[in-house]
Amino acid sequence: MSIQEIRHPLIRHKLGLMRRADISTKNFRELAQEVGSILTYEATRDLPLEDYSINGWCGPVQVQKISGKKITVVPILRAGIGMLDGVLSLIPGAKVSAVGIARNEETLQAHTYLERLVDDLDQRLAMIIDPMLATGGSMVATIDMLKKAGCREIRALVLVAAPEGIRAVEQAHPDVTIYTASIDDHLDENGYIVPGLGDAGDKIFGTK
Ligand code: PRP
Ligand code: URA
Numbered sequence: 001m002s003i004q005e006i007r008h009p010l011i012r013h014k015l016g017l018m019r020r021a022d023i024s025t026k027n028f029r030e031l032a033q034e035v036g037s038i039l040t041y042e043a044t045r046d047l048p049l050e051d052y053s054i055n056g057w058c059g060p061v062q063v064q065k066i067s068g069k070k071i072t073v074v075p076i077l078r079a080g081i082g083m084l085d086g087v088l089s090l091i092p093g094a095k096v097s098a099v100g101i102a103r104n105e106e107t108l109q110a111h112t113y114l115e116r117l118v119d120d121l122d123q124r125l126a127m128i129i130d131p132m133l134a135t136g137g138s139m140v141a142t143i144d145m146l147k148k149a150g151c152r153e154i155r156a157l158v159l160v161a162a163p164e165g166i167r168a169v170e171q172a173h174p175d176v177t178i179y180t181a182s183i184d185d186h187l188d189e190n191g192y193i194v195p196g197l198g199d200a201g202d203k204i205f206g207t208k
Contacts, residue, residue, distance in 0.1 A: 004178070005183050006042045006179060014035050017031055018032070018035070028203045028204060032083055032131060032159065032200070035086070037086035038181075039083075040091065047068065048067050049066060051063070069125040071127055072118050072124045072126050073094045073127050074128040075130070077099065079201035079204055080130045083131060084129065087127065087129055091127075094127075097117040099117075103137065103138060108135050117146070124151065126146050127154075127155050128143070128146075129157045129158075130157075131159040131160065131197065131200035133156070133161040133166065133169070133178065135164055135187065136164065136166070136168025136172075139156060140168055140169060157180075158180045159200070160197055161180040162185075162196075166178065166183065
């Protein structure tokens with residue numbers, strides 16, 4: 001596995017705004033989509049291209065298109081929904097595989113309540129999206145599920161990652177690359193990322 005921390009100035013700026021304790025639901029939502037979009041741009045840099053010919057305004061011209069596997073975006077519900085439009089703004093044709101996972105607040109164990117995957121996963125590159133990688137339990141469970149369904153190429157996009165979660169994914173799935181806007185410091189005693197963003201799902205959905 002590799003971890004790529006994307007230190008683009010726009011990401012640093014937007015993430016700084018997201019960390020404010022008094023941020024509104026509206027602003028948090030908008031920024032989660034925007035950072036999701038920039039992470040998508042970086043996570044697709046190495047996609048293969050193939051040449052083809054079209055009729056341009058002055059005659060035949062060689063252009064390029066993305067070749068290889070088609071993409072399925074995999075939001076981990078709920079909070080992953082908060083990045084989905086940002087990702088789809090750059091990959092509008094991607095099919096979406098929804099995975100519902102909730103972390104038990106006491107045990108921190110990931111509990112799966114929804115698995116709605118597209119059916120040709122062996123022919124797709126999966127891009128998992130979730131704002132938070134904390135203990136890594138939710139991410140590891142999602143990757144387990146995708147591999148069981150035949151998916152062989154997986155990338156993960158998270159707004160903030162804790163070192164503990166990075167290690168957990170690295171141990172369980174060394175072939176998966178994680179793209180993140182920030183590697184934060186540590187988890188607190190309740191499993192929250194410090195400095196982190198707080199509860200991303202609550203901030204996106206306006207709950208609590
Ligand atoms: C949050 C977050 C991740 C998970 C990360 O979701 O969006 O999915 O916790 O924690 P982990 O790395 O320790 O598994 P949560 O379970 O709070 O559900 P929600 O998205 O419905 O709010
Ligand atoms: N889930 C969140 O929403 N935030 C954290 O810091 C950890 C898990």
